[in-house]
Every structure is written in structure tokens, then in C-alpha cells.
Amino acid sequence: MHVEIIQCLQDNYSYLIIDDSNNTACVVDPSEAKPIADYLKNKNINLKYILNTHHHFDHIGGNKDLKKRFGSLIVGFKKDSERIPEMNIKLEDNQIWKAENFTAKIIHVPGHTSGHICFYFFENKFAFTGDTLFSLGCGRIFEGSHEEMFASLNKIKSLPSDTKIYCGHEYTLNNSKFCIKHDPKNLNLLKKINVIENKIKKKLPTMPSILKDEIQCNIFLRAKDLKTFSKLRDLKDNF
Ligand code: ZN
Ligand code: FE
Numbered sequence: 001m002h003v004e005i006i007q008c009l010q011d012n013y014s015y016l017i018i019d020d021s022n023n024t025a026c027v028v029d030p031s032e033a034k035p036i037a038d039y040l041k042n043k044n045i046n047l048k049y050i051l052n053t054h055h056h057f058d059h060i061g062g063n064k065d066l067k068k069r070f071g072s073l074i075v076g077f078k079k080d081s082e083r084i085p086e087m088n089i090k091l092e093d094n095q096i097w098k099a100e101n102f103t104a105k106i107i108h109v110p111g112h113t114s115g116h117i118c119f120y121f122f123e124n125k126f127a128f129t130g131d132t133l134f135s136l137g138c139g140r141i142f143e144g145s146h147e148e149m150f151a152s153l154n155k156i157k158s159l160p161s162d163t164k165i166y167c168g169h170e171y172t173l174n175n176s177k178f179c180i181k182h183d184p185k186n187l188n189l190l191k192k193i194n195v196i197e198n199k200i201k202k203k204l205p206t207m208p209s210i211l212k213d214e215i216q217c218n219i220f221l222r223a224k225d226l227k228t229f230s231k232l233r234d235l236k237d238n239f
Helices: 034-040 063-070 146-157 172-182 187-201 211-217 226-237
Strands: 002-008 012-019 024-028 046-051 073-077 089-091 096-099 102-108 117-121 126-130 164-167
Touching: 002 034, 002 164, 012 034, 012 164, 034 063, 046 063, 063 073, 089 096, 102 146, 146 211, 146 226, 164 211, 172 187, 172 226, 187 211
Parallel strands: 024 046, 046 073, 073 089, 126 164
Antiparallel strands: 002 012, 012 024, 096 102, 102 117, 117 126
């Protein structure tokens, strides 16, 4: 089982989870169909499932086309089935979703949107965090409260520290500038920024991140309480 990172639109990431033992795949948050279809071309990989973390168009834009082309099934949070068209498999919080050799725990993480979920492939230690946890940042709070977002981030924070984190956007470099401004003496952060800058220079994705690094470096995960978190989140909105 391995993950291919597919760049979409301006700064979105979609991810293909490919089971090399039987050439089946899931795609997470296909912003658009073309880059996914281009990757799959001539590869004889069966795109069985489309997994959506939330209903925003830059995460579901490719759903319809891919479904039509590959006969894939759309998988998402049950409470968002009105907002994610043609959803076939409707998931609940804490459910273990199993299909083919894919196994993921569904973690409801409201805040960015009310129906946002994280797909946690615990057997492989992959977490797809959409627009909830970014590398060195977190999503804007559109539909929830600061309290909900803080609780959602804490759910992700409690996963094993060697979990690979796959986020919805390449915002890492800009996020790092906010982190360092408010946490200038964090040596782990300085080290991580060095790695990030090198990757960006080479036009490489900064994904995946490792949860341990996020816990040490991401100022939103370092926030000790709701008040600190809320203040930082508000400052970041105007950064
Ligand atoms: Zn979003
Ligand atoms: Fe997004």
C-alpha cells in the first residue's frame, strides 16, 4: 500500500492510495479529475473509491467525472450526503470503513466545516486531514466554533506520533512564517523550516508530515488551552 501525491488546482493535494497487491486504489479529495486520470493512464489501476474529507469544491470537484470514467464509489460523511452529490457510502463518526484491503477509521473533526472528517488508515499509519490540520497550520473556522476546532485538532494530536499526515493544501511555507513569528526559539521548528525551504526550492511537496513534527512545531497543536488557540487562530486569519 502506498500513497501518490497528486497536485491539483493552485495549491491543492489529492492523494491516491494504491494497493500494489491487487492494483486497486482510492483517491482522497480529487479537486479535479484530469490530474488523477492522467496519473492512472496506462497503469491498469482500478480506482474503486473516492474519499472526501469535506464538501468544499476544491475537494470534490473531480468526483463526478472520475465516478463516470472509472465507476468509482463516492465515500463521505453521512451528514454531508446532501452537500456531496452522489455519495454511495455514508460513514459515521468512529466507524471503521473496510473495503478491498483498505481499512480506515473515520474521525469527525468539525470546525472548518460541520461535516469534516479525517480518514485514519491505522494499519498503514496514514491520516488524511483535509483542511483541518495543515502542516504547521490548521484550517480556517468556517462553520464551527474555536472550541470545536481545538477539540478536533486534539483528536488528531492523540494519534500515534509516527502517523504520516497528508493535508489538503500546500500552505506549509507560509504557515511556517506564522509559527516562527510566535515561537521564535523553537529549535525543532527552525530545523523543520530548513527542510521545508529545501523542498519548496526543489518544487517538491512538503507532504507527508509526521505527527511528531507537527506536535513539536505546529503552533496550533502546541497551544495549551482554548484561549491561546483562539487568539492564534484569529491572528492567523489576518496574517
Ligand atoms: Zn475546505
Ligand atoms: Fe480546501
